[in-house]
Amino acid sequence: MWPGHHKHSSVQSSFRPWLPLPRSLPLALFLLLLLGSTAAELSTSFYASSCPGLFSTVKSVVRSAISEEKRLGASILRLFFHDCFVLGCDASVLLDDTPTFRGEKTAKPNNNSLRGFEVIDQIKNAVEKACPGVVSCADILAVASRDSVVILGGPNWDVKLGRRDSGKASFSKANKDIPANPIT
Numbered sequence: 001m002w003p004g005h006h007k008h009s010s011v012q013s014s015f016r017p018w019l020p021l022p023r024s025l026p027l028a029l030f031l032l033l034l035l036g037s038t039a040a041e042l043s044t045s046f047y048a049s050s051c052p053g054l055f056s057t058v059k060s061v062v063r064s065a066i067s068e069e070k071r072l073g074a075s076i077l078r079l080f081f082h083d084c085f086v087l088g089c090d091a092s093v094l095l096d097d098t099p100t101f102r103g104e105k106t107a108k109p110n111n112n113s114l115r116g117f118e119v120i121d122q123i124k125n126a127v128e129k130a131c132p133g134v135v136s137c138a139d140i141l142a143v144a145s146r147d148s149v150v151i152l153g154g155p156n157w158d159v160k161l162g163r164r165d166s167g168k169a170s171f172s173k174a175n176k177d178i179p180a181n182p183i184t
């Protein structure tokens, strides 16, 4: 963990000054806890240092998707809306069904109705290329929704970030909590 730590046993004497370090371990843990608690708050600068290109990366993929089909902008916003209605904005709507897991994709308000998953996949791929393993899908959905609205001529807003993706989903809550489609 510490630079040069692996050399410790072979050149022990030159590393004496490092020896008292373990005593500050409780302090280090305490600072980590503090960091953890501030990270629990959403912030517009959440990825400012870990993924500075996030906003431009998301926007360029959304822009090219919308230039191919305008309606995709509305579809992305609706994805976000349907995600947030079930257990919060945690990207659970993106989870595919498996033999042992039932997600929200086939719930009545979503089945054969939600669109734009492939755009979110494209954005995720682009973001992963720029900053591997950093940005949550829930945050990508939130930023892509804002960008969709702005690109289609709607209002702008600052998107606070720091959401965590959930491994849980709820088929029954998706059926119960998402407002019914007034058209069908």
Ligand SMILES: *[C@@H]1O[C@H](CO)[C@@H](O)[C@H](O)[C@H]1NC(C)=O
Binding pocket: 106, 107, 108, 111, 112
């Ligand atoms: C979802 O739609 C597919 C295709 O129309 C259908 O076969 C399936 O039964 C639907 N799933 C649910 C849970 O209603």
